[in-house]
Amino acid sequence: MRIGVFVCHCGSNIAATVDPAAVAMAADSMPEVAYATDLMYACAEPGQKAIVEAIGEYRLTGVVVASCSPRMHEPTFRKTVERAGLNPYLFEMANIREHVSWIGKDKEANTRKATDLVRMAVEKLRRDAPLHSRRFPVTKRVLVIGGGIAGIQAALDCAEGGLDVVLVEKEATIGGKMAKLDKTFPTVDCSSCILGPKMVDVAQHPRITLHALSEVEELSGFVGNFKAKIRKKAPYVDWNLCTGCGACLAKCPSKKATDRFNEETGLTTAITIPFPQAIPKKAHINPEFCRHFMTGKCGVCAKICPAKAIRFEQEDEIVVEEVGAVIAATGYDLADWSGYDYLGGGRFPDVITGLQYERLLSASGPTGGHVVRPSDGREPKTVVFIQCVASRDPSKGRPSCSGFCCMYTAKQAVLTRDHCPDSKVHVFYMDVRAPGKMYDEFIRRAVDEYGVDYIRGRVSQIFRKGERYVVRGADTLAGAQVEVEADLVVLAVGAQAAHGAEKLAERLHISYDDQGFFMEGHPKLRPMETNTAGVFLAGACQGPKDIPSSVAQGSGAAAKALCLFAKGVLENDPQIANVRPGRCVACGKCVKTCPFGALNIVEARGRRTAEVVETVCKGCGICTATCPQGAIQLQHSTDNQILAEVNALCRF
């Protein structure tokens, strides 16, 4: 092998604390190195050109670049050597920036360490074999999980781009959290008026298949060729027949069912349609409250239904959908605030969450849009809003800012003044965070035009005083303790990942953070991707987001799916596990440890042996470490290569 070594200065990033020329000179005497030099910026156009030219001039058959992290520029340099006619896997990178120059100031020691890393890369390269990607066809269909605004936007954009879309929604209707909101900030326009048309578009689009009241139970396969197992929960109504006329709702005798859509601010019937604009507008039965299921007697809905659509005997249905990409858009839920004893933790009927307050404000809510106290139905004279409940609170394990609460609190404060002009409105806040377009102006309007009283400080306790509540807190600007007697207290409870998000993440083979939010591929540069190819993220499932950001990310995730399918065929990464059948004893340990299900035991030439499904293997290397026979090798990181690197490092 004729190896070329290129040591990058990265401007002063590397050259300030490493001597690249000295590293290159040391590399010159390493085995099989035919050429070594230093470059100002290896990744820039002149740097790449120098590499290409050197390959031609010195007839190089392998290249080492000593520069930054391979996560940064490995793909760049692979393409460079490929352009010069080499196999892209006859290339190695030594990371002398993040691992050397950025973390140490001793130039002499740094130079020695950089030289060691280059020597390791050279030894690895000497044992590299050319690798070739396999090409495979893709299924041009997308699975969108979650029918909130982010999922709706992603589904519509994919469908408009010519892809078939399967939209799975856990609840009986799409619309998500946005459908529960009364108005939206900062324009105070009606939420369901701007969301409704998009929901109808979903229902009517010929390329979108909607599975409501359904959940993804399993995702198998790999990018371009996934198989999703979807459980369609029984609505106990034949949705092909149901016309959504609502006759059953009017006659249902069980009127005390939990109203999840109204955030439990009211009660509903056992057979129900979540709200008038629901998509699909089909009735479903909640068996927990249905008299037929509880006592075996009743069946009023079945008698009254003009379409004869009631099916008490209906069972859950499993459907399997084949898709090429998945967009997760499962959104958020409010954090559990029952541990907040000093705020009552749910003991006081008139201390409610912001989302519950939205339902009280909404004309389609349980009070018809009249702001009243849940306890006695009286109109509140004084309303106190408390921000940052279960947000920015490390003492409760919730250190992060939920981002949108400042704005929705201001909106609700303004709407309160609109609904009840005589009311007094106070907001306890820590900081007002309003960085969006027209956001800060909106906060100013709340203060200046609507006379909302902003008190900077946290609340230490809410307690009952007769019919009212005393909210005690600090006014940190005045340096004083304040007490406000309130009729109604609204808590801006922070967001956490939707219930069950962790479970779904495991089914989708993607990772999640300590709050349950799905992890993006890169916090800045890959916000829509995950580390599982073909699985994308949209909306608040990745972190709290307001509506504009959720819509933007929905469109972004759709663009990612469209890009993926634009090629028609996909290439796999050849850096995957490979079985040497001669050594394999078919013990099956690798099959058990593989987190991706990429290994099987098969019969080949009359004997049993492990086999790697090339398109599923992610090249994690767990099987190679597990195999007691050393029969599985990770291509491009074989045991021999790793040992050669270790020997190069420990040669003295």
Place this chain on the structure above:
Amino acid sequence: MPKTYAYYPGCSSMGTSAEYDRSTRAVCRACGIDLEDVHDWTCCGSTPAHVTDFGLSGALAARNLVQAKSAGRSEVLTPCPSCLKNMKAAQHHAHDPVWGPRIERLLGRKVPEDMRCASVLEILFRETGAEGVRALVKKPLTGLKVACYYGCLLTRPTALMEFDEPENPQSMETLLAATGATVLDFPLKVECCGASLAVVRRDMVQQLSGRLLDTACELGADVLSVACPLCQMNLDLRQKQAACRRQTKAAVPIMYVTQLLGLAFGLDEADLGLGGLIVDPRPVLAGIGARSEEAADAPAGGQDDAKAVNSGRAE
């Protein structure tokens, strides 16, 4: 076999809270909890020590733990939350790189780490519990409306005291509800009474304690139940001052939880030290029997609010 606890009375038991000490001993005896006084016990250092030097405070408090340990005991029980806090803090500071060595030097030995410390309330809650109390009740406190007041120290700092819910504790309520008393949902149960500011800022104590008294009166409390000598003193001894300042006429007896339990157990009033209280509880207590009839049908009080979930129904 009943467990024997080392008993640390603390200095206030020798004076202002003698009735707490007496009622604690009487109730523990009734509950089958053996108390053995810490031999040659000394002051825990109280506030003066811990505001100046954690080392000194730690050594003073820990000396009593050493004494208890050498007597073969594994857990110290004390009626005073302040003493309790100092003992627990001594064990906590023993691990501190600065205070640890200082405490050890002053003490002349290591702070016993395996010694547990607890308040009377905690032991009664843990060992006897609602079931145990119910079994011992001879004269139910039926109809007596009690507001339970914990003060600042019994449950906090949370990580140190490790007892009950820090913001909304329920142990005292649970025990007293078992005596048949009507337990009120007292919202200021962990608020500050003014504590030792009584010495330097009497006005502040009058304001803070006055508030507690006013709220208890508004709720219709017959008695305020306490578990801390200092709280008891501020609320009882200074009740008239507070009332004067706030121009109210509240007269609420401030009783130790042990006194109330003792009454329900039918213990001798002399053993409970009722005579030591400033606001005489006897008129209120005399009404218990009279009220018990009318209250017989009433719900077992106070717990309704605690249990009511935020159903948020608008009718």
